[in-house]
Amino acid sequence: MDLATIQSELEVSVPGCRLQIVDNPSPCVQHSLVVDAEHAVLVATYLQDFLHFDYCSNVTGVDWLPKELSEKIKVKKTVDGPNGPEEKEVDEVRKTSVPGYLEVVYHLFSTTDRTGPLPLRMRTAGREVGGEATLLPSLTPVWRSCEFQEREVYDLFGIHFEGHPDLRRLLMWDEFTDHPMRRDYVDPDDYEYEPTAHDEVLARMRQHYSTQPGPAFGDLPQGGGQ
Amino acid sequence: MDEQLKAELGKQGIFATTLQEIYNWGRRNSIWPLNFGLACCAIEMIATTMARYDLARFGAEVFRPSPRQADLMIVAGTVTKKMAPQVVRLYNQMPEPKYVISMGACAISGGPFKQGYNVLKGIDRYIPVDVYIPGCPPRPEALIDAFLMLQKKIDEQALTGNARPRHLQADAPSEFPVPAFGAHDLEPPSNPALWQPPAPELVQIAPAATSAAPAPATAGGHESK
Amino acid sequence: MSTITLPTPPVLNPPASLEASASENPERLLELSLGPQHPSTHGVFRMNVVLDGERVVRLKPVFGYLHRNHEKIAENETYLGNMPYTDRLDYICSLTNNWAYALAVEKLAGIPVPERAEYLRVITAELTRLLNHAALVGFLLQDMGASGTPLMYAFREREKILDLFEALTGARMMCNYMRFGGCRVDAPAGWLDQARKVVADFPKFLDEFEKLLVSNEILMERTQGVGVLSRELAISSAISGPMARASGLNYDIRKVDCYGIYPRFSFRVPLGSHGDVYDRYMIRILEMRESLKILEQALRDIPEGPILDPKSKPRGFRPKPGECYGRIEAPKGELGFYLISDGSPNPYRYRVRPPSLINLTVLEDLCLGHNVADVVVILGSVDIVLGEVDR
Numbered sequence: 001m002d003l004a005t006i007q008s009e010l011e012v013s014v015p016g017c018r019l020q021i022v023d024n025p026s027p028c029v030q031h032s033l034v035v036d037a038e039h040a041v042l043v044a045t046y047l048q049d050f051l052h053f054d055y056c057s058n059v060t061g062v063d064w065l066p067k068e069l070s071e072k073i074k075v076k077k078t079v080d081g082p083n084g085p086e087e088k089e090v091d092e093v094r095k096t097s098v099p100g101y102l103e104v105v106y107h108l109f110s111t112t113d114r115t116g117p118l119p120l121r122m123r124t125a126g127r128e129v130g131g132e133a134t135l136l137p138s139l140t141p142v143w144r145s146c147e148f149q150e151r152e153v154y155d156l157f158g159i160h161f162e163g164h165p166d167l168r169r170l171l172m173w174d175e176f177t178d179h180p181m182r183r184d185y186v187d188p189d190d191y192e193y194e195p196t197a198h199d200e201v202l203a204r205m206r207q208h209y210s211t212q213p214g215p216a217f218g219d220l221p222q223g224g225g226q
Numbered sequence: 227m228d229e230q231l232k233a234e235l236g237k238q239g240i241f242a243t244t245l246q247e248i249y250n251w252g253r254r255n256s257i258w259p260l261n262f263g264l265a266c267c268a269i270e271m272i273a274t275t276m277a278r279y280d281l282a283r284f285g286a287e288v289f290r291p292s293p294r295q296a297d298l299m300i301v302a303g304t305v306t307k308k309m310a311p312q313v314v315r316l317y318n319q320m321p322e323p324k325y326v327i328s329m330g331a332c333a334i335s336g337g338p339f340k341q342g343y344n345v346l347k348g349i350d351r352y353i354p355v356d357v358y359i360p361g362c363p364p365r366p367e368a369l370i371d372a373f374l375m376l377q378k379k380i381d382e383q384a385l386t387g388n389a390r391p392r393h394l395q396a397d398a399p400s401e402f403p404v405p406a407f408g409a410h411d412l413e414p415p416s417n418p419a420l421w422q423p424p425a426p427e428l429v430q431i432a433p434a435a436t437s438a439a440p441a442p443a444t445a446g447g448h449e450s451k
Numbered sequence: 452m453s454t455i456t457l458p459t460p461p462v463l464n465p466p467a468s469l470e471a472s473a474s475e476n477p478e479r480l481l482e483l484s485l486g487p488q489h490p491s492t493h494g495v496f497r498m499n500v501v502l503d504g505e506r507v508v509r510l511k512p513v514f515g516y517l518h519r520n521h522e523k524i525a526e527n528e529t530y531l532g533n534m535p536y537t538d539r540l541d542y543i544c545s546l547t548n549n550w551a552y553a554l555a556v557e558k559l560a561g562i563p564v565p566e567r568a569e570y571l572r573v574i575t576a577e578l579t580r581l582l583n584h585a586a587l588v589g590f591l592l593q594d595m596g597a598s599g600t601p602l603m604y605a606f607r608e609r610e611k612i613l614d615l616f617e618a619l620t621g622a623r624m625m626c627n628y629m630r631f632g633g634c635r636v637d638a639p640a641g642w643l644d645q646a647r648k649v650v651a652d653f654p655k656f657l658d659e660f661e662k663l664l665v666s667n668e669i670l671m672e673r674t675q676g677v678g679v680l681s682r683e684l685a686i687s688s689a690i691s692g693p694m695a696r697a698s699g700l701n702y703d704i705r706k707v708d709c710y711g712i713y714p715r716f717s718f719r720v721p722l723g724s725h726g727d728v729y730d731r732y733m734i735r736i737l738e739m740r741e742s743l744k745i746l747e748q749a750l751r752d753i754p755e756g757p758i759l760d761p762k763s764k765p766r767g768f769r770p771k772p773g774e775c776y777g778r779i780e781a782p783k784g785e786l787g788f789y790l791i792s793d794g795s796p797n798p799y800r801y802r803v804r805p806p807s808l809i810n811l812t813v814l815e816d817l818c819l820g821h822n823v824a825d826v827v828v829i830l831g832s833v834d835i836v837l838g839e840v841d842r
Contacts, residue, residue: 025772026561026770027560027561028559028775030774054687055702060800062800063800107804111686117776144684145809148809148812149808149809170514170515171515171841172308172344172515172518173307173308177410178409178410180523181523188343261488264495264516265494265495265517265519265837266838272606273610277607278607289490306518308515309487309495312488338536338539342519342523344515344518363625
């Protein structure tokens with residue numbers, strides 16, 4: 001059953017759901033289905049009960065940072081020409097900013113029909129930590145396998161899953177406050193010794209030493225190595 | 227004592243030695259390691275205790291499950307920041323004299339996972355280490371070599387005098403503070419009494435005769451231990 | 452001058468169904484933390500158990516003690532640079548991890564693999580399956596109290612296979628052997644004969660081990676009926692590998708996805724009917740026999756030829772933008788890699804689907820009502836490796 005058929009069947013059976021197919025340009029042809037957060041549990045239940053997708057193998061998070069897309073378009077504009085104002089087609093660079101969001105991807109398989117994977121995606125409204133923007137429904141009531149993996153997505157990305165029976169951190173300690181897998185996470189300043197430091201490690205080492213009390217960096221004895 | 231006299235007496239069935247020799251001999255030939263493997267190096271450690279590379283013939287007959295009964299902690303594998311307080315706690319629970327072998331690149335300095343936010347860059351930040359074994363993972367023969375090196379180190383430890391080991395000095399610490407979990411990192415990130423980051427050294431390369439600008443300075447590290 | 456900080460007590464959230472028994476007599480309950488250092492937890496794995504006498508009332512696993520940020524490091528490394536890190540995921544079976552990653556990248560970029568390389572991949576993967584299952588059965592017997600000796604027999608066989616790997620790839624454990632489009636280096640002269648000899652000698656050891664399992668009364672008592680996993684729960688929790696097949700789920704990715712050249716080999720998929728610990732161990736012994744069959748066929752039919760696709764470009768590899776989920780039947784279960792590429796030399800998102808972590812979803816369900824001693828045996832039968840659980 002291909003994705004377009006699944007989409008039309010779902011739109012009939014779960015009224016009001018907003019689905020979107022995301023094309024995958026890779027040769028492996030695994031196009032995904034984006035479902036909106038409101039109807040996700042109903043869509044998932046339908047997929048499990050009627051379309052035999054009973055095996056949710058992989059749950060993961062993806063962080064899409066806000067990006068600026070610029071495209072060159074031709075626009076008719078009035079410009080001052082040698083013979084007075086005239087209309088001309090001019091190249092203009094239009095910048096559109098795409099807001100960032102987080103995404104949860106579920107890979108579904110069917111043990112009875114031996115089909116799959118069907119990637120199912122859910123997108124958050126924004127990226128702020130702890131707010132309404134990163135709230136998504138949990139699919140653990142539908143597939144038990146999402147239990148630990150959604151906890152891991154919460155731990156590493158900060159997406160809060162509503163309806164999860166036990167949402168707490170999985171891999172990091174409980175007092176940890178950051179969400180490390182986000183693309184804008186900054187490592188703690190943990191000095192690491194590098195015998196032949198160069199580029200950014202050298203810059204970090206210099207910065208680390210400049211914040212430490214003691215002899216200033218330039219005052220260190222000039223001499224040969226070992 | 228004269229070695230020849232010792233040998234002669236030995237033939238007569240009289241065994242002459244010093245207290246230090248026999249004390250160290252007893253200790254080094256019966257080092258009992260703690261059953262403590264963290265990651266991939268643990269599998270090589272298990273392989274070292276198996277029939278092919280038998281570690282038991284060097285005295286490590288039993289791997290104790292409880293730290294209270296062990297002399298040696300072989301930190302085999304990556305120490306993560308989440309695990310670091312437990313490692314230090316286990317070390318504190320071991321009775322003196324105790325030794326630590328840091329096995330594998332991860333336990334020495336973080337290894338291939340050095341860039342990680344959860345990886346402790348070397349267990350020697352919190353506990354004193356006696357022998358380091360590089361490798362990823364080190365071969366079982368390397369672990370046996372480290373074991374023999376540790377035995378040699380124990381053999382050379384004096385009973386009296388300034389060079390005596392930690393467990394014979396009344397005011398040397400045998401338990402080290404356990405780090406706490408902070409909001410972003412362990413607190414403290416290292417134990418300053420045990421580990422100082424190696425200081426960089428500016429090495430000025432003499433500018434070449436043909437080039438106009440001086441060559442960039444490179445920083446090298448030096449041994450701090 | 453030196454302070455010892457007391458351990459913080461674990462935080463437990465009692466589930467609604469067990470609150471009744473807990474509130475009846477709360478002083479009877481004992482909270483115990485098994486791990487992270489424990490002789491039989493197969494790595495740094497911690498379980499907070501609540502016991503009523505010896506009976507387990509509640510069990511919550513705690514992970515993260517070996518979380519080495521593999522996925523974050525992978526986003527800053529090139530595709531080829533991530534191959535050695537995959538060795539360290541399931542560190543007992545490094546070659547199947549390599550194959551899963553190579554398969555995912557080859558599916559992402561559409562890279563073909565030559566014949567001989569496919570045969571070498573199958574041979575090394577099935578040898579890895581042998582050594583993983585042998586080590587696991589050895590660890591089971593050690594956990595049950597036969598301290599050391601059966602494990603020594605298992606590791607004796609493992610050393611023979613590790614000798615083969617060292618001759619082929621240069622390393623005993625961290626092999627780093629597969630490349631995108633084939634294998635790194637060809638089998639040296641005499642390697643295939645040595646492999647045939649190892650495969651020919653293996654059934655004797657298997658017979659020995661099977662006799663140890665079947666004719667040992669203590670083992671039968673301690674494993675039959677213990678830790679029963681129903682088929683429905685296995686499907687819902689996405690259990691994969693021998694653990695799922697022991698519960699009657701006929702899902703072997705070698706037969707379902709038909710990746711590589713597995714359709715050419717005739718082998719059967721053993722299925723269990725009870726889903727208890729005993730079934731899981733017997734399934735693994737039977738799978739070892741099927742692996743030997745595959746190995747005999749592969750070693751007989753392996754052709755000559757190149758081992759790397761001539762057009763493959765390991766350095767400066769930039770797959771076109773897209774994403775892919777590729778999976779194989781690793782000895783522990785379904786090992787999958789989900790890669791998102793944005794056209795740069797580093798993956799945008801690199802995700803490992805760890806079979807050990809997902810197989811642990813049902814650990815609490817399996818252990819409830821059993822004794823503490825059974826928890827250790829059940830955990831052993833789940834077959835976890837912390838490098839994979841925590842990545």
